[in-house]
Amino acid sequence: MPPESKLPAPCVVVLVGPSGAGKSTWAAAQFRPELVVSSDRLRAVVGASEDDISASTDALRLLDEIIAARIGRRLTTVVDSTGLDPVRRRAWLALARSAGIPCFAVGFDTPAEQCRARNRARPKPVPADVLSAQLRSWTQARADLPGEGFDEVLAPEPVRVVPPEFAVVRTGASTATSEPPAGLRFGLHIGTFTPPGGSASLAAWLEEIAVGAEEAGFDAIYVMDHFRQIPQVGRPWEDFLESYTTLSYLAAVTSRVRLGALVTGISHRNVAHLGKIVASLDVLSGGRAVCGLGLAWFEQEHRAWGLDFPSTATRYAMLEDALRLLPMLWGPGSPSFEGAVLRVPEAVGYPRPLQAHIPITVGGGGERRTLRLAAQYADAANVLGDVGTVARKAQVLRRHCLDVGRDPEQVALSHLSTVLVGHDDTQVAELIERHRGRHQDPARYAAANHAGTVPDHVGRVRSLVDVGVGEVVVRVAGLERVADLEPMAGVIAALR
Numbered sequence: 001m002p003p004e005s006k007l008p009a010p011c012v013v014v015l016v017g018p019s020g021a022g023k024s025t026w027a028a029a030q031f032r033p034e035l036v037v038s039s040d041r042l043r044a045v046v047g048a049s050e051d052d053i054s055a056s057t058d059a060l061r062l063l064d065e066i067i068a069a070r071i072g073r074r075l076t077t078v079v080d081s082t083g084l085d086p087v088r089r090r091a092w093l094a095l096a097r098s099a100g101i102p103c104f105a106v107g108f109d110t111p112a113e114q115c116r117a118r119n120r121a122r123p124k125p126v127p128a129d130v131l132s133a134q135l136r137s138w139t140q141a142r143a144d145l146p147g148e149g150f151d152e153v154l155a156p157e158p159v160r161v162v163p164p165e166f167a168v169v170r171t172g173a174s175t176a177t178s179e180p181p182a183g184l185r186f187g188l189h190i191g192t193f194t195p196p197g198g199s200a201s202l203a204a205w206l207e208e209i210a211v212g213a214e215e216a217g218f219d220a221i222y223v224m225d226h227f228r229q230i231p232q233v234g235r236p237w238e239d240f241l242e243s244y245t246t247l248s249y250l251a252a253v254t255s256r257v258r259l260g261a262l263v264t265g266i267s268h269r270n271v272a273h274l275g276k277i278v279a280s281l282d283v284l285s286g287g288r289a290v291c292g293l294g295l296a297w298f299e300q301e302h303r304a305w306g307l308d309f310p311s312t313a314t315r316y317a318m319l320e321d322a323l324r325l326l327p328m329l330w331g332p333g334s335p336s337f338e339g340a341v342l343r344v345p346e347a348v349g350y351p352r353p354l355q356a357h358i359p360i361t362v363g364g365g366g367e368r369r370t371l372r373l374a375a376q377y378a379d380a381a382n383v384l385g386d387v388g389t390v391a392r393k394a395q396v397l398r399r400h401c402l403d404v405g406r407d408p409e410q411v412a413l414s415h416l417s418t419v420l421v422g423h424d425d426t427q428v429a430e431l432i433e434r435h436r437g438r439h440q441d442p443a444r445y446a447a448a449n450h451a452g453t454v455p456d457h458v459g460r461v462r463s464l465v466d467v468g469v470g471e472v473v474v475r476v477a478g479l480e481r482v483a484d485l486e487p488m489a490g491v492i493a494a495l496r
Helices: 023-030 039-046 053-072 086-099 112-121 128-147 164-168 199-216 243-253 271-284 299-304 312-329 370-377 387-403 425-435 442-448 454-466 482-494
Strands: 005-008 012-016 036-038 077-080 103-107 152-154 159-162 185-190 220-223 258-261 289-294 360-363 380-383 412-422 451-453 469-476
Touching (some): 005 164, 012 086, 012 128, 023 036, 023 077, 036 039, 036 053, 039 053, 053 077, 053 086, 086 103, 086 128, 103 128, 112 128, 159 164, 164 454, 199 243, 199 482, 220 243, 220 289, 220 469, 243 271, 271 289, 312 360, 370 380, 380 387, 387 454, 412 425, 412 482, 425 442, 425 451, 442 451, 451 454
Parallel strands (some): 005 159, 012 103, 036 077, 185 220, 185 469, 220 258, 360 380, 380 412, 412 451
16 A cells, blocks of 8 residues: 555645546545545535536536635535546645645546546446546646645545644654654643543542553653633633642652643742752652743733732843743752842752652744753753744754853753554544634644654654754643543553
């Protein structure tokens, strides 16, 4: 079987070939029915039946209207017509280009005799002279297609429509023989606390998820440091646990994973107090604490809680001060600290952390200042974005390391994203339908949550590793029970 092509969603797919070439059969095998716009079916809408040739003009006009509407809404659209009219074909391509959507042609180079035989076998065949004209048009279309500007002209072989990031990463087949990436770590990011049983079941649910994450092979568990749910994830009145209380609980119910907030808002607490909290977490977890630090961004949250929300410049100064101060608080003696905005007369705390050095991660992808602070002071930088974005930030981080006289190998690159993982396309489709909102387009939801199969995610992780990522942190969309981690466990196992 030839390898499948991965088409990025949304996209436009134009089928080109004469009657009897196999277009509708192929489309039905490759795409969900709602993605396919068929001129034959539209004849049955505006005429007596799919075979009502007298309704062809009206059907094609309706076809064009539907295609324009779908492309305007950025929906994946498969055009199941003969596609032999070059003017109409190029018009569909122009619509896709205007919407910024990739457009592919699929050419059905079926032998003429096979087309005629299939046509004769139909209950109501296309008139022979019409089919002969289509076959002649196909000869010209076959020659014209490569130069018409489509992103690619494909043969009618297996295809899948996937979130854009999966369309450009390595395929599962190419990863099967690759060696596992050395030293790759996986983190589970828990960003919601809404188990099916409500708040009364939260403690038991959290323990089950944490223990399951260890069994699945995760190396770390992270939580968000917010006081209420953020708008990118849920509603402000949803249950949301305090971060470091939660991490202390996780320390008690786990034995191996590292634990930290990704990331601690620099303006959320007195920084010296934060140092005490992290040191306590390290002791109680047996030396498993990670300290994530970030600039803090959610002004509305600060205002609601009566917290000061300093200017961006002040928060950057606080972040740099914290990066200098915290190792002093965790180290020997009781030195005084005088920073740009923070002052601590006695940087002392007992008990000391069990780790000789608590790893510090700076969260944020700001290329001018945030990544430079990570390069100068931190052990890792946590960034967001697709593979291309991450590759650029990895290079920026490396340049900053060299500028400040630090070995780039000393600062790891960590990546955070939301994922939806299934064992096959059927399970992925079921997960999308279960978790997407009523008004969310499935393709957009899939793209936002990186919905894909285990091989898709193996390829994506390998691509991230290729550009420098050493830790892959995932928030599993719709995480309700430990079984929801099982497909991700397959990804981890494939890369170990």
